[in-house]
Amino acid sequence: MSPKKKTKKHRSLFSRVTIIFILIAAGCFALYVAYLDKVILRKFDGKRWTLPAVVYARPLELYAGLSLSPNQLIKELKLAGYRNEKQKLTPGGYSQTAETVHLVTRDFYFPEGLQRSMNISVTFSGNKIKNISRTDSGENVSIARLDPARIGSFHPKQHHEDRIVLTYAELPEQLIKTLLAVEDQNFYSHRGLSPKSIARALWANIRAGKTVQGGSTLTQQLVKNFFLSNQRTLRRKFNEAIMTLLLEAHYSKQEILTAYANEIFLGQDGARAVHGFGLASQFYFKRDLKDLSASQTALLVGMIKGPSYFDPRRHPKRAQSRRQLVLSIMRDRSIIDDNTLQQALASSLKESTMTTSGFNRFPAFLDLVRRQLRNDYREEDLTNDGMRILTTLDPHVQWQVEEHLGESLKNLRQSTGNKDLEGAVIVSSRESAEILAVAGGSRPLQASFNRALDASRQVGSLIKPALYLSALENKYTLATAVDDRSITLTNQGEKNWKPQNFDRKEHGRVALYQALAQSYNLATVRVGLDVGVKKIIQTVNKLGIDRAFPPYPSFLLGASSMSPIEVSQMYQTMATGGFYIPQRAINCVFASDNTLLNRFGLSVEQRFTPESMYLLNTALQHVVSEGTGKTLSRFIPASFKIAGKTGTSNDLRDSWFAGFSHDKLAVVWLGRDKNKPSGLTGASGALVAWAKIMRSLSLKPLQLTEPPGILWSYVNPVTLEKSNRFHPQSIKLPFLQGTSPNPINSEPRPPYNQLKKPIKSFLEKLRSLFN
Amino acid sequence: MNHSTYNSHLPLLQHFFFLFAIISLGLQGCTVYKDTHYPQTERNNQGAIDHLYKEAGQAIDRGKFNQAEILIERALRIEPDNAHLWHSMGIIKFNQQNYAQSVQFGLKSNSLAAGDHSLTPKNWKLIEKAYEKLGQFDKAREVHEKY
Numbered sequence: 061m062s063p064k065k066k067t068k069k070h071r072s073l074f075s076r077v078t079i080i081f082i083l084i085a086a087g088c089f090a091l092y093v094a095y096l097d098k099v100i101l102r103k104f105d106g107k108r109w110t111l112p113a114v115v116y117a118r119p120l121e122l123y124a125g126l127s128l129s130p131n132q133l134i135k136e137l138k139l140a141g142y143r144n145e146k147q148k149l150t151p152g153g154y155s156q157t158a159e160t161v162h163l164v165t166r167d168f169y170f171p172e173g174l175q176r177s178m179n180i181s182v183t184f185s186g187n188k189i190k191n192i193s194r195t196d197s198g199e200n201v202s203i204a205r206l207d208p209a210r211i212g213s214f215h216p217k218q219h220h221e222d223r224i225v226l227t228y229a230e231l232p233e234q235l236i237k238t239l240l241a242v243e244d245q246n247f248y249s250h251r252g253l254s255p256k257s258i259a260r261a262l263w264a265n266i267r268a269g270k271t272v273q274g275g276s277t278l279t280q281q282l283v284k285n286f287f288l289s290n291q292r293t294l295r296r297k298f299n300e301a302i303m304t305l306l307l308e309a310h311y312s313k314q315e316i317l318t319a320y321a322n323e324i325f326l327g328q329d330g331a332r333a334v335h336g337f338g339l340a341s342q343f344y345f346k347r348d349l350k351d352l353s354a355s356q357t358a359l360l361v362g363m364i365k366g367p368s369y370f371d372p373r374r375h376p377k378r379a380q381s382r383r384q385l386v387l388s389i390m391r392d393r394s395i396i397d398d399n400t401l402q403q404a405l406a407s408s409l410k411e412s413t414m415t416t417s418g419f420n421r422f423p424a425f426l427d428l429v430r431r432q433l434r435n436d437y438r439e440e441d442l443t444n445d446g447m448r449i450l451t452t453l454d455p456h457v458q459w460q461v462e463e464h465l466g467e468s469l470k471n472l473r474q475s476t477g478n479k480d481l482e483g484a485v486i487v488s489s490r491e492s493a494e495i496l497a498v499a500g501g502s503r504p505l506q507a508s509f510n511r512a513l514d515a516s517r518q519v520g521s522l523i524k525p526a527l528y529l530s531a532l533e534n535k536y537t538l539a540t541a542v543d544d545r546s547i548t549l550t551n552q553g554e555k556n557w558k559p560q561n562f563d564r565k566e567h568g569r570v571a572l573y574q575a576l577a578q579s580y581n582l583a584t585v586r587v588g589l590d591v592g593v594k595k596i597i598q599t600v601n602k603l604g605i606d607r608a609f610p611p612y613p614s615f616l617l618g619a620s621s622m623s624p625i626e627v628s629q630m631y632q633t634m635a636t637g638g639f640y641i642p643q644r645a646i647n648c649v650f651a652s653d654n655t656l657l658n659r660f661g662l663s664v665e666q667r668f669t670p671e672s673m674y675l676l677n678t679a680l681q682h683v684v685s686e687g688t689g690k691t692l693s694r695f696i697p698a699s700f701k702i703a704g705k706t707g708t709s710n711d712l713r714d715s716w717f718a719g720f721s722h723d724k725l726a727v728v729w730l731g732r733d734k735n736k737p738s739g740l741t742g743a744s745g746a747l748v749a750w751a752k753i754m755r756s757l758s759l760k761p762l763q764l765t766e767p768p769g770i771l772w773s774y775v776n777p778v779t780l781e782k783s784n785r786f787h788p789q790s791i792k793l794p795f796l797q798g799t800s801p802n803p804i805n806s807e808p809r810p811p812y813n814q815l816k817k818p819i820k821s822f823l824e825k826l827r828s829l830f831n
Numbered sequence: 832m833n834h835s836t837y838n839s840h841l842p843l844l845q846h847f848f849f850l851f852a853i854i855s856l857g858l859q860g861c862t863v864y865k866d867t868h869y870p871q872t873e874r875n876n877q878g879a880i881d882h883l884y885k886e887a888g889q890a891i892d893r894g895k896f897n898q899a900e901i902l903i904e905r906a907l908r909i910e911p912d913n914a915h916l917w918h919s920m921g922i923i924k925f926n927q928q929n930y931a932q933s934v935q936f937g938l939k940s941n942s943l944a945a946g947d948h949s950l951t952p953k954n955w956k957l958i959e960k961a962y963e964k965l966g967q968f969d970k971a972r973e974v975h976e977k978y
Binding site: 121123124125126170171172200202203205489490491492494637638639659661662663664665666670722723763765766767768 | 876877878879881882883897898900901902904905907908909911912920932935936938939942943945
């Protein structure tokens with residue numbers, strides 16, 4: 061074979077191998093492209109973003125007669141993201157004149173449906189609302205419900221992305237034009253990659269000697285943010301190019317632009333990452349995207365280059381110069397006119413720096429919400445599906461709780477020398493059992509150990525009302541004589557138990573109500589043993605703590621541990637007059653499309669007779685008027701007739717106070733996490749914090765509703781015999797019919813069917829007039 | 832609730848009369864259980880309660896019981912010790928065919944209705960009818976004796 065032929069043969073073999081290699085490479089490439097294509101389609105056609113559940117406070121209802129100061133209203137408005145506007149008000153704006161606050165509410169979906177924006181003027185008289193009217197027509201408004209404040213969101217553990225997803229139609233034209241002018245001028249003409257932009261960026265970077273301009277198109281940026289990591293590798297660049305072309309091939313420019321506007325990272329709010337223009341607009345300016353001014357639009361678009369570097373709150377100078385640059389580009393592209401440019405250039409950055417975020421501001425309450433939701437939803441539902449959760453949180457009550465718990469703890473740490481003294485508070489509405497505020501410790505912003513829910517501590521005398529309620533249901537009256545004398549209990553194989561009073565004294569023969577009011581341990585143990593420990597545990601279960609307790613005699617003095625939230629539920633049943641109403645932190649849950657998923661409405665169950673509850677609650681008023689809670693009158697006038705109970709555990713480890721006014725119930729626990737002595741009794745610690753919190757709220761004096769069949773009698777508190785009003789020490793007590801030693805009113809108030817004949821016939825006549 | 836004639840500006844005397852007016856209960860089949868008028872009292876928040884009560888009544892007339900429930904719950908947040916509002920909840924629960932809760936709300940209303948000799952028999956009547964629906968006729972008879 062001639063060398064020529066040999067070479068030819070080699071060449072032909074080489075070309076064949078090359079072709080085969082190219083074909084294999086092309087095949088692999090095609091497979092890889094197909095894979096990337098699948099990745100894109102899966103993500104873009106599926107659920108593009110996981111949306112955290114958003115949690116709202118209760119909506120504030122405004123009506124004439126409501127106790128609310130203008131400052132309180134404005135504080136609530138600010139928390140709900142309202143802006144103080146000087147000119148014409150737009151939704152989410154307010155302004156204040158002498159005694160009137162003008163505001164425009166925002167559209168909001170409530171369980172009854174969409175509530176449209178309202179333009180109203182609220183006039184005050186001192187610290188009360190005098191009148192509400194429509195700002196435009198002057199027409200009177202009976203009740204106005206504000207759109208509630210967003211107080212938090214539930215994110216997956218691994219990342220804290222948050223966004224408000226907008227459609228293309230919701231993106232303002234000015235924003236789109238500015239975005240394209242600054243980030244991608246050829247967006248509508250390129251097919252994903254723009255050689256022109258790359259060349260221009262390259263030239264600019266060579267001239268500057270450093271990277272000053274990026275050549276990435278919007279589509280490339282979206283691919284980078286959406287599908288790829290931040291690594292600057294050749295492989296990532298390769299993937300980026302392919303995926304960009306694929307994305308452009310599959311989707312319209314509008315879809316790509318909308319995805320970009322929702323995806324872009326625009327700052328950090330604590331642990332929460334702010335994504336998309338919709339949320340950024342709320343976060344920086346407290347307004348909807350469509351309401352942004354030219355300068356605000358410029359600021360947001362300018363921040364894309366470096367959200368942390370150009371953060372207007374941390375680096376106002378940088379942010380401002382970047383904004384001015386974007387504004388000049390806007391003028392160059394004729395997006396704004398000269399006049400607007402001058403105004404925008406002159407506007408300050410203040411409006412973005414003044415605002416503070418209310419997000420995840422109340423972690424202890426959010427913790428409770430999350431736990432209550434776990435009964436009905438999976439964790440993924442809460443973090444991925446964009447649900448909206450309306451809660452019962454009253455921000456004003458929550459602020460007062462945080463402030464006064466913090467202040468009380470500060471003082472008590474100094475006076476006791478216990479620097480690690482901690483506390484927990486739960487406030488709820490008395491009749492409807494809605495939880496208005498929760499404090500899990502002295503640092504309200506820290507989502508750490510939530511003592512309100514998780515601290516399980518001895519309740520001490522806080523258990524006694526359950527014991528005395530059992531007694532009142534078992535033939536005891538408030539005046540029944542009980543023995544407060546030493547008692548020793550022997551249990552086979554165990555050490556003798558010899559309880560003592562707090563003052564280590566015996567008080568002899570005392571009335572049942574006195575034993576409760578003064579929290580006498582010896583009398584309590586004797587009554588408890590007479591009634592039976594198991595019966596008292598059943599009462600505790602009926603009051604709302606549905607779990608087993610070992611039936612030891614020490615249970616009678618509160619040796620069992622409970623959490624503040626359990627105690628709160630127990631006292632709630634007393635406060636409602638014997639009706640068990642589950643305490644609720646959630647009002648309702650909506651899906652992301654605003655369909656109502658779940659409503660947690662009122663449900664009631666009578667578990668105790670109104671008569672025995674009336675007697676018990678009257679005795680709890682005596683605790684405050686003359687017993688261990690007497691010091692409360694230093695803070696709240698006696699005329700408020702508060703019903704409550706102090707609790708102190710062994711060696712002063714726990715200090716408790718639980719009590720209620722006509723409208724609110726609150727439970728306070730103070731102690732040390734290490735369960736060491738706190739140096740505080742219920743009266744010297746928790747009661748003080750309770751009183752400071754409650755007096756800062758608009759309370760109503762407690763009026764117990766007297767059920768039919770109650771008789772009042774005078775009793776001599778020393779001899780415990782019947783007495784009369786002229787005896788200086790005599791005390792008036794309520795009794796069940798037939799148990800009174802000396803009834804004042806010879807007959808109890810008759811039920812309807814026992815009304816005297818003339819009255820009854822008069823009522824019948826009246827009724828016949830309308831039948 | 833007879834809402835067609837509802838008017839918050841009626842003379843005081845007429846309101847007094849309404850306090851005693853009891854509308855016979857049409858409780859068979861799917862007939863809407865109706866309430867009497869909510870009595871007018873001198874309260875700071877009267878306007879707000881009237882408004883919500885009226886809207887709740889209209890919702891009941893339209894058979895929108897869930898909506899009525901939400902409105903009465905709103906009113907209860909403003910005036911939690913108003914026995915008439917608790918009674919309304921009992922009526923709404925009855926119409927939602929939640930008879931067990933209807934009984935409970937009737938009891939709750941009575942626990943707050945001390946001295947209101949107009950409301951108490953209405954609550955007992957409601958409770959009696961709810962017990963009948965639950966098939967607890969002994970309890971219904973027992974309740975019947977109370978009014």
